Amino acid sequence: MVLDAYFLRSLTFAGYAPALAECARCGTSERPLVAFAMAAGGMVCAEDRPPGAASPAPQTVALMVALLRGDWTSAMRSERRHRVECSGLVAAYLQWHLEHSIRSLRHVERA
């Protein structure tokens, strides 16, 4: 969990904080957020859900929020299965951003 918290905070510092409280596409917080979409940048509502997006348990999303905030009291109360799911999502999200930022290096002009 410490590593996941570190990754989440590093991503936030780099400007890639995952959207967890509102839809990463349309910005709504009125509809329930049903899926985690890497390319969209976090949780999305049912209307914006891309095919193949993972549907994490609400407790897993709550754990990601706690890790981002550094709320260890809440994080330590989480169940193992939610920690496992959280780790998987954080790793996939991090990998997605690393691959995309490395690919974009090709477009940077070198002197």
Ligand SMILES: [Zn+2]
């Ligand atoms: Zn939406």
